[in-house]
Amino acid sequence: MNILWDFDGTLINTYPAYTRILREVLDNRISEAEAFEQLKVSFSHAFEHFQLTDKQIVRVRSEARKLQACGVVPFPGVENVLNHANKNVIMTHKERDDVWDILKYHRMDHFFADMVAGDDEFPRKPDPSSYRNLHEKHQIDLAIGDREIDIIPAKMLGIKTCLFQNHTPGADYYLKSYKDFNASFFSSF
Structure with a gap:
């Protein structure tokens, strides 16, 4: 096989970290469940759904790249x-x-x-x-x-x-x- x-x-299991990052970029104006639900469709979908600016998108992607291996399991x-x-x-x-x-x-x-x-x-x-x-x-x-x-x-x-x-x-x-x-x-x- x-x-x-x-x-x-x-x-x-990276989504807890991605959810935290998205919420931080949006100043915690969305719930953890809401962020997770949209990210599970795709990052692009979440960006569009929450109407992120280009600057916010760059920040989310940058923070995601900075994730340390020890921070995900x-x-x-x-x-x-x-x-x-x-x-x-x-x-x-x-x-x-x-x-x-x-x-x-x-x-x-x-x-x-x-x-x-x-x-x-x-x-x-x-x-x-x-x-x-x-x-x-x-x-x-x-x-x-x-x-x-x-x-x-x-x-x-x-x-x-x-x-x-x-x-x-x-x-x-x-x-x-x-x-x-x-x-x-x-x-x-």
């Missing part, structure tokens, strides 16, 4: 899933160096064979170009993400999909927690 992973909100049990895969790859809009810093800090870098990152100049999701690139190189069996936008490109390419902590219709599988993962999950492929 070869798995394509989203990074933020799927492998690493992997989701409990994710390493068990990574261990059961034959190959793991990442597709993220996050910058490559930031991803590797976090993975190295948490001693997870050895799990991944390849990555397409935000600074690799592929079009943003839901465009399937980055997924196609990884699929052609690694014959992806399953794409796991936490947002609908993470599974749309996989579905376009005929790759099975799994939504993590999200029950939006359209995924082939759903995982509430990696602790719920059972190796027999892979037997259905």
